[in-house]
Amino acid sequence: MDDNVSVGVEEEFHIVDLSSRRLVPRGAEVIERLAGGRYTAELQRSAVETNTLPWVYLGDLRKDLTELRARMVEAARELGLAPVAAGTAPLTTPETAEITAGERYEYLHNHYQLIARQQMVCGLQVHADVADRDLAVAVAQRVQPWLPVFLALTVSSPYWMGADSGYDSSRTVAWQRWPTAGPAGPFANAAEYDQAVADLVRADAMLDAGMIYFDVRPSAHVPTVELRVCDATPLVEDVILIAGLFRALVIKERDAAAANEPLPPVRPALARAATWRAARYGMDGDLVTVLDPVPIPARERVESLLEELRPTLVALGDWPMVRELANAALSRGSSAARQRAAFAERGELADVVDLLTTETASGLGLP
Incomplete structure (x- = not known):
């Protein structure tokens, strides 16, 4: 076994006003204060990506x-702002939507309309x-059976546009509307995959x-x-x-x-249902x-993995x-559950945002 396989992470963050x-x-204001090119804009001007x-x-x-x-927490704090690593930001309205300037983002907005305007999600x-x-x-096809477990471990978006969605990952529900999202395959090889991608471009789906926004x-x-199925995750420990x-x-x-070794069976309808169930119930239900x-x-699915x-x-x-990280994650429960518990204290979504800003900045050695 090659033990030199590198792993890297892209994190997306919402930007919220601390007041x-x-x-x-x-x-964009946060990115302007961060040199080095490892902080980038997203479709919505309310988000920042790190690499x-x-x-x-x-x-x-x-x-x-x-x-x-x-670095991002400090840069945002100077502006009276804070990053939030979660699938959705609890206090959001449709009026918040502002598309980042640029040909690619304008294409997304003009072509996909409602889907792009409501893309106020982070993964x-x-x-x-x-x-x-x-x-x-x-x-990519062989790991498909385990994707619901990865989603369940990261569910962090119970609130959608200021209300409880009833889902642990409302981000997944929003994300699955893109025409190139969800499960993929079967593909015999890279040439077949590339042909499918070319056909989607030819069909003007992208x-x-x-x-291509496949789950993996x-x-x-x-x-x-x-891996693309996960909600953004407040705690660094859970990202690791x-x-x-x-x-x-x-x-x-x-x-x-x-x-x-033979591939697992490709069952797109069941794969979508499995993802839906993980988004609906997260770690507190069955997968x-x-x-x-x-x-x-x-x-039990986590332990099996x-x-x-x-x-x-x-x-x-x-x-x-x-x-050790898995034990800790199972002990404290999902971000979705923690957010709902914070809301239950006083019925205030501001308390949920405070929880998320605190967790996003936890363990960073900042005052």
Whole structure:
């Protein structure tokens, strides 16, 4: 097994006003105070994306994530603002929507209309190295059965436009409206995948390969497999947990593909249903997968994934850290559950925003 597989993370953050706790279209002002090119704009002017470097060791990834967050928190604070790492910002209204200037973002707005205007959501993307594109296409399909577990671990968007959505991840519900989102496949190889992408461009469903929003995909710009199903995650510890689990799963399935082990069955309807269930109930409900449609408690699914990946995690030297992070995540419950508990105290969404700004900045060594 190649134990030098790097993993990198893209995090998206909402920008909120510290006084009103409302989402504000001021991401560009925060970016202006941050040099180095690892902070970028998003479709909505109320969001900022950060990009780590690729790292072999999870400890290095954690340090990079922490430093990127700390710089952004400080830059935002100088403006009376704060970043929020969550699928949605609780205090949001349709009037908040302002599209970032630029040809690409204008295309998205003009072409997709309501979907683009309501794209006030933030996600977490994890990249794991797979240099061979045929292998990357195979791995992207092979990891599909476990995607509901990754989503359930990160659900952080119970509130949509100022009200409880009834979902633990309302971001997923909004995201699935894009014509190139959701499960993908089957694809026999990279050529077949590339042809499908070309056909989607020809059908005017998207502008280019960068607008493939599958739950997991071969990256459009780097030699990786990219996990895209997760909500943005307030706690750095949970980001590292997801990165460690996904890297191990990619390695395991890469080796299985190289050994010509059979692919799991491609069942798009059941895959969509499994994602829906994870978005609806998160860690507090039952999950199903494309391999097992029987509802099983989410915590049991997490434990099954850990056991499935334990040999790989041990070989990588990641097992003690990942097991500890998983124990902590299971103990404190999901972000969605914590947000609802904060709201239940006084019935104020401002308290939920305060929780999220505090968690997003926690562990960064800031005063």
